[in-house]
Amino acid sequence: MSNDLLDKLVADAAPVRRANAVLFAALFSGGIAIAAASILIFYGLRDLPATTFGVSVMIWKAFASVAVAATGAVLVYRLGKPGRGVRGGTDKVFALIALLFAAPLVIAFFAGPESHKEWLFNGAWVLDCMRGIGMATVPVWTASVIWMRKAAPTDIAQASWAVGLASAASGTSAFVLYCPFDSVLYVGLWYMATILGIACVSRFILPGVIRW
Amino acid sequence: MIDIGLLSLGPMRGSLRNRRESRLPRSLSDWESAFVAGQDGDRHAYRAFLEAAEAHLKRFFARKAPPADAADLVQDVLIALHTKRASYDPAYPLMPWVNTIAKYKWIDWLRKTHRVTHVELDDTYGDPGTPQQPAAGHAVGMLLNNLPRRQAEAIRLVKLQGMTIAEASAVSGQSESLVKVNIHRGLKKLSAFVYDEGEAI
Numbered sequence: 403m404s405n406d407l408l409d410k411l412v413a414d415a416a417p418v419r420r421a422n423a424v425l426f427a428a429l430f431s432g433g434i435a436i437a438a439a440s441i442l443i444f445y446g447l448r449d450l451p452a453t454t455f456g457v458s459v460m461i462w463k464a465f466a467s468v469a470v471a472a473t474g475a476v477l478v479y480r481l482g483k484p485g486r487g488v489r490g491g492t493d494k495v496f497a498l499i500a501l502l503f504a505a506p507l508v509i510a511f512f513a514g515p516e517s518h519k520e521w522l523f524n525g526a527w528v529l530d531c532m533r534g535i536g537m538a539t540v541p542v543w544t545a546s547v548i549w550m551r552k553a554a555p556t557d558i559a560q561a562s563w564a565v566g567l568a569s570a571a572s573g574t575s576a577f578v579l580y581c582p583f584d585s586v587l588y589v590g591l592w593y594m595a596t597i598l599g600i601a602c603v604s605r606f607i608l609p610g611v612i613r614w
Numbered sequence: 615m616i617d618i619g620l621l622s623l624g625p626m627r628g629s630l631r632n633r634r635e636s637r638l639p640r641s642l643s644d645w646e647s648a649f650v651a652g653q654d655g656d657r658h659a660y661r662a663f664l665e666a667a668e669a670h671l672k673r674f675f676a677r678k679a680p681p682a683d684a685a686d687l688v689q690d691v692l693i694a695l696h697t698k699r700a701s702y703d704p705a706y707p708l709m710p711w712v713n714t715i716a717k718y719k720w721i722d723w724l725r726k727t728h729r730v731t732h733v734e735l736d737d738t739y740g741d742p743g744t745p746q747q748p749a750a751g752h753a754v755g756m757l758l759n760n761l762p763r764r765q766a767e768a769i770r771l772v773k774l775q776g777m778t779i780a781e782a783s784a785v786s787g788q789s790e791s792l793v794k795v796n797i798h799r800g801l802k803k804l805s806a807f808v809y810d811e812g813e814a815i
Binding site: 422552 | 654655656657660661664665689692693696698700701703704705706707708710711714
């Protein structure tokens, strides 16, 4: 039965170029570059904050987004390789999100001034931010999916979460270039919600996209 | 065992002992060495890998699918391994990747083959008043012969002759709840029987 098939496969066995870290780095950084460019083109670059507190919040949201994106990117690379060496990898990214976004949000909610809570539900701006982050996420997510299709993932569920988290956090990092809101409550809640929402969407879409 | 010069590819077996053995670096490196050589264009080593992989996959699918489908699945996985061979990095173990592809091919096959449409038996099915009934009624009667007498009687009285549960209870001497239970169980058995026959065809 398979002898003909084996003959054909062996005859077709030309040397191949293996998927490696350079390919991943090129894909992922290319995705981030497109994401940043699209934010600058469609939204523009924000002005520097006028107050020291505003600068602190801007640094915090940039650091938090980049930290989650970098951790996620390492995980996406590793999950493209076979084996079980990354068990609990996505848990660490979720923990990082809790530490860098949820914890400041909770502290600001209970310890901050009452008047700042009106920032939490600023409907029109929330949709605008989600749209911007979503737009910036698409190129990084696409690059990550291309990587996964070229690589050899064995834990599809974890890979799907990781791709969603890393690409959403990268999109968020790009959106920081524009985002004019320097409120811990607003950034903590809506950045986190958008990242987690995109990760959930990725979890359900990606398994259907990765096929051998 | 397949010998290729210094390489000796032992097929992976299902027993715990052999599963332990298969995790030994020596055994894994043999599979990997042959595959990596194949990536570099060594057709001799690549054939040895494919033959060993084919034997492993035949065992993998042996209890998971009927023989004809298992053969197709083995071929699907071998083709997938071949077309995606550039994606394997020799720094990582090979077998988890091979087994993952096999697992997902099997899941795809399960989804495809188990997409069965269930059609409810409608209440008029077998009713002698409808024109197509002689053949259909006869077929249902034949099917009922496969059921225990009391289940067949309950179905015949209520579903074919159109009696109420109370009337069927009075005629058959079964309690009303027993009539309902026998109808439910009987229809379930009939449905399973029809499905099994269809599968056999």
